[in-house]
Amino acid sequence: MRRNTFVLLLACLLLLPAGAHAKVVDAIAAIVNDEIITLYEVTREAQPALSDAERKSPLPLDDATRSKIRHTVLDQLIEKKLVEQKVRELNIKIGDDEIRQAIEDVKKQNKIQTQQALEAALAGQGLTFDQYRAQLQEQLERLRLVSMEVRSKIQVGESEMREYYEANLAKYTEEESFRARHIFFRISDKAPAEEIKRAMTTALMVLAEAKSGKDFAELAKSYSEDPAARKDGGDLGVFKKGDMQPELQQAILAMKPGDVSELISTPVGFHIIKLEELIKGKVKPFESVKAEIEDAIYRKKSEERFSQWSKELRSKASVEIKDLKGLL
Template sequence: MFSIRKLFSIRKRKEISNLEQESPQNVKKGKRFGFGFLKNIKFWLGVLIVVLAVSGAYTLFEFQPVATVNGEPIRRYEYEKTLGDAVSYYEQYGINLYDPKEASFFLELKKQVLNHMIDNKIITQEAKKENIKITPSEVDARIDEIKKSFPSEKDFYEALAKQKISMGELRNIIEQQLTAEALFKKLTSNVTISEAEVKAYYEEHKKEFVQPEQIHLRHILVKTEQEANNIYEQLKQGKDFATLAKEYSIDTPTKDKGGDLGWISKASLVPDLAKAADELKDNEFSKPIKSPFGYHIIEKLGTRPSKELSFDEVKNTLTAQLLRNKQAQSLEKWFKEKKEQSKITPNPIVAPMDNPVITAWERFKFWLVSLLNKTREGKPIQGPQPTTNPSTNSQSEGQSSQGQQNSQK
């Protein structure tokens, strides 16, 4: 009988014999035991590590500030999103900023975008100091006002899609606008203008206060020529213009008023409407007229000849205009002082201003950042916060100023 040890010895000799019959090349390459497969695993693990390292480094780079304003950062991803929106805006008008011929224009745009974001940051900081807070209901109310300026809610959302703005982004924009308005209102609450100042301005610019010929119009606006022809036939049969306007017109601001546009100058109308209005007599209505907005039928209710306006006629309007001018001057002076007092530190390494040409990589980043923002519905990413170690701050400030000097050289 075979012992266990002898059986093991025979089996081992067979394995050695089989190994000796293997091709030396195969043994060398490691195919016998799958070493080649292990090498492939090592290769792809290496690739994965490199990809993760690069993507991680890029993510950290995106959270680096392009500038700091009184210690608060403007993150690179925020800057690139705003810049990408500006690039898309100009593309709608046939201006391709990817073209190297537009390099100087793009360089100026980059500076304008960054300056705009710095200005907004200062305004936001000052609003916080004044304890100004905008509620969601205030944002909703402003959005409702904007919607009313469109023929329909569908047109409103189509306009947003065309501008590549999500509802979340729109809410953020409106919140910033309302914050600025509330701050400016508070800062200019003590700005006044006297009647004597208004009267003096009127006397100096009397020749400017001439009212051109005005016409009183109402209109019905529809989308198709067939709808317009149908309404025109009803008017010819004696149907009431105001009633038809309330029923059919898609011009939201005027339809509930029977299509009444009030007293307006012909210069405020598109050319085709102005020409048709000029040919109408009082209390006559036109045939359907095509315009960029759709198809109109207008009715002329009256005409006023041009005339010089008296002080009493312009007093209220002129007072409001001069007060706004005075408030704007006060705000301009205030903001100039605040900006001079602010500590603004641009980061030329993260946001280089000396490379105006958009590369293919930058194109991809604009698209990616835009996609991420659409997914987030305008909510900012909560990225890593800067440290508050005084020693590191002073060191980084020194490095930043040195970097600026080097970039200027």
């Protein structure tokens, strides 16, 4: 073992006072080109993943599962260490102005107005501003490295984009939409039983007339308690799934144009719906989504290329993972 590695190992093996209860507090988990990753780092970085796994598991996590998570985190830390070393090797520097601009972009995207508000938001995540700034600098360095080593070598051709478009037409098809009218009978949340009974009796009478073919818009003008109905005949306009109350959506999705629904009860009252039109979703033209497709293919290729680059970087590096006998 080389002297510097031996010194590092001694420095990281911290023991409690000798005796029956002595135990390892920290140790070297891996050595990456003469730089160490400690057991403490692995434990700290693995904690969020372990907590998340415990939250999702119906049973307590067994030792094998915990060990697998820790080893996954160790692999991530090794990759991170190799990237840091490559950043230093290529002398990649991120200036203060770039970091300041990135922070301003984050504030703008999250509608944070002041530095104090940003620091308060970070404190809620257990971070100081200096810690966040260091993380952001690290991310920017990594992005610069990826751009130099990976993205600059990627090309996305026109034919490739068109193939992607044809294979994913559903993704670029607008949602179908609906045009409908309604007749509304309001019921307050504290309405007595007699009032509810009267409203339902009226609603059922109007429903029978609507089902018999009477002009729905005229019925809405005469009976609906929607204030706008007297002018627009209960017109709800054009809307998509997700724009409606759940009870109304369930009914409308089962209807065909021209159908009149049964009486629908919601927390605010009774509704009768007539579906006027079902508007099929249109496929967006290729040119209108071309930039989006190029970005999607570019990101996918970048991820694949970076994964391959990381494997090559690791294969050329000296990486020694320590056997910590059950501590990992």
